[in-house]
């Protein structure tokens with residue numbers, strides 16, 4: 001298994017962000033990570049990267065905590081926040097800086113620029129990029145280490161229709177290559193015809209974890225299946241509501 005998350009628990013003050021989150025992400029599969037606002041998707045991804053601590057549970061990448069991996073970008077490429085870049089650097093310099101800081105060959109920079117369709121704008125300052133272009137740049141950075149596992153938080157945000165079509169094809173091509181892909185979204189439609197498997201979460205826990213055809217069975221559409229599953233989990237979970 002590429003990513004294994006088990007029994008994660010985390011609170012922010014009285015807010016329960018993760019309440020026993022547990023799932024696995026497998027190679028050759030696009031796993032959609034979906035749930036309403038505040039369900040705990042971003043927090044889970046931050047925990048996987050070792051950016052947030054938990055009160056309980058484990059998150060392993062290739063069998064190890066991410067922070068203990070010697071060359072982490074060669075194991076897991078991730079995009080959490082497309083806005084997190086140095087605006088005065090060109091996209092190419094941003095990637096070159098990242099590659100060098102991680103001991104990766106500069107040659108890979110031109111490959112990931114081509115992979116994400118950014119070659120013609122690579123010498124522009126990243127600060128002038130639209131959100132959709134920043135998402136592509138973030139994905140280019142995630143692909144620098146040619147990782148077998150890719151984790152993207154809301155990569156469709158800010159993408160125009162062309163970008164959305166490109167993103168869908170890109171995600172599926174990663175799976176065809178045999179990579180494990182975890183991609184979050186709070187809009188079911190974005191993952192239609194893209195994800196093979198869905199982990200549906202609400203209030204910090206897994207509500208369903210199944211192949212897309214299994215989830216759709218018995219519902220009029222995938223969207224309806226999602227709405228039925230998450231109906232009881234659309235409000236934030238606070239300790240005063242925690243009656244268990």
Ligand SMILES: Nc1ncnc2c1ncn2[C@@H]1O[C@H](COP(=O)(O)OP(=O)(O)OP(=O)(O)O)[C@@H](O)[C@H]1O
Pocket residue numbers: 012015016017035036037038039040041042043044185186236237
């Ligand atoms: N740094 C923080 N401080 C306080 N509360 C936080 C913090 N980060 C997350 N939370 C809370 O933890 C819960 C889970 O948030 P998280 O961002 O992980 O959800 P999400 O599923 O990614 O939501 P969205 O779809 O809106 O991005 C929410 O109630 C959120 O308000």
